[in-house]
Amino acid sequence: MSSTIQVDLGDRSYPIVIGSGLLGGGFDLAEYVRGDDCLVVSNDTVAPLFLDKLVDMRANRDTTIVALGGGVVGDIAGFAAACYMRGVNFIQVPTTLLAQVDSSVGGKTGVNHSQGKNLIGAFHQPQAVLIDTDTLATLPDRELSAGLAEVIKYGAICDADFFAWLEDNIAMLRARDAAALAHAIRRSCECKAEVVAEDERESGRRAILNFGHTFGHAIERCQGYGEWLHGEAVAAGMIMAAQLSNLPAVDVERLRALVAAAGLPVEPPAISQRDWMGAMGMDKKVQGKQLRFVLLRHIGESFVSAEYDAARLDALTGAAV
Ligand SMILES: NC(=O)c1ccc[n+]([C@@H]2O[C@H](COP(=O)([O-])OP(=O)(O)OC[C@H]3O[C@@H](n4cnc5c(N)ncnc54)[C@H](O)[C@@H]3O)[C@@H](O)[C@H]2O)c1
Numbered sequence: 001m002s003s004t005i006q007v008d009l010g011d012r013s014y015p016i017v018i019g020s021g022l023l024g025g026g027f028d029l030a031e032y033v034r035g036d037d038c039l040v041v042s043n044d045t046v047a048p049l050f051l052d053k054l055v056d057m058r059a060n061r062d063t064t065i066v067a068l069g070g071g072v073v074g075d076i077a078g079f080a081a082a083c084y085m086r087g088v089n090f091i092q093v094p095t096t097l098l099a100q101v102d103s104s105v106g107g108k109t110g111v112n113h114s115q116g117k118n119l120i121g122a123f124h125q126p127q128a129v130l131i132d133t134d135t136l137a138t139l140p141d142r143e144l145s146a147g148l149a150e151v152i153k154y155g156a157i158c159d160a161d162f163f164a165w166l167e168d169n170i171a172m173l174r175a176r177d178a179a180a181l182a183h184a185i186r187r188s189c190e191c192k193a194e195v196v197a198e199d200e201r202e203s204g205r206r207a208i209l210n211f212g213h214t215f216g217h218a219i220e221r222c223q224g225y226g227e228w229l230h231g232e233a234v235a236a237g238m239i240m241a242a243q244l245s246n247l248p249a250v251d252v253e254r255l256r257a258l259v260a261a262a263g264l265p266v267e268p269p270a271i272s273q274r275d276w277m278g279a280m281g282m283d284k285k286v287q288g289k290q291l292r293f294v295l296l297r298h299i300g301e302s303f304v305s306a307e308y309d310a311a312r313l314d315a316l317t318g319a320a321v
């Protein structure tokens with residue numbers, strides 16, 4: 001059983017197919033593979049090695065790259081697909097919850113640099129995203145929770161009803177109930193597809209998808225990548241962003257309770273204020289010298305703003321020292 005969501009981008013539109021049993025034959029991948037060559041990229045593959053492989057096999061523009069794995073594989077394979085011959089076909093087969101609800105959709109690809117997260121990258125939309133929910137059976141609990149951080153993000157930024165549904169179903173999701181997971185993935189992909197269709201290149205509204213990420217990226221950067229998982233850093237970052245918003249205390253509390261129930265951290269690690277500011281100064285959302293944050297108007301509605309309470313930001317980043 002599967003359902004399909006369309007990402008609406010004119011001649012670069014593509015389907016996201018969600019279901020169980022897809023990789024076992026429930027889906028015809030060949031429909032989206034152009035030409036005769038197909039290169040599957042999975043774990044333990046680094047971009048240079050894999051670009052060399054494309055050259056070795058004398059790949060042409062009809063070659064299709066299939067990214068089978070989590071967000072790291074998807075980002076690297078997608079970036080190589082974007083660069084090689086200025087772009088070859090690309091199919092995402094995400095196998096972590098985080099990749100299924102976020103990184104595989106929307107066409108952002110890239111690699112990290114020691115100076116900052118995702119500093120090197122390109123927009124390159126896939127031909128299709130194939131989400132087999134069965135792949136989640138083997139995912140470690142910690143990785144499942146990290147994916148739930150991005151799921152909670154969608155509820156917080158664009159859908160109050162979905163947020164309330166998550167509050168009611170978080171235990172089912174952690175228990176990997178298939179129907180609950182399929183619903184959460186579907187609703188998350190719908191939110192992302194809608195925002196991306198409106199603003200593919202992040203000149204405006206797409207920035208709301210970075211809710212919690214200004215703080216989250218700073219946490220990842222200060223702790224050294226890999227110490228905190230991306231979703232864990234975003235979880236603590238979302239609570240900080242909610243605290244920076246002019247939000248009723250009860251809403252901040254709801255977010256904190258949901259994040260905790262998802263098995264995620266509600267507090268950032270100890271980081272000095274200087275390190276916070278330094279790390280956030282490298283954030284791509286900085287325009288001029290003014291920091292910009294994604295803030296909540298209420299649960300289910302968000303906006304990007306450079307107008308925030310500076311004293312509150314001071315307290316938030318100072319409190320953790
Ligand atoms: N491009 C975007 O728009 C975007 C958005 C969000 C995050 N990201 C990036 O995604 C990355 C995080 O992705 P992630 O959370 O998927 O991490 P990941 O790719 O590192 O995968 C997490 C771990 O799970 C393993 N794994 C993958 N699938 C599995 C499965 N089905 N069963 C068991 N183990 C499995 C992987 O080998 C890895 O060890 C970050 O680098 C982040 O920057 C990109």
Ligand SMILES: [Zn+2]
Nearest residue numbers: 102150230234
């Ligand atoms: Zn993220």
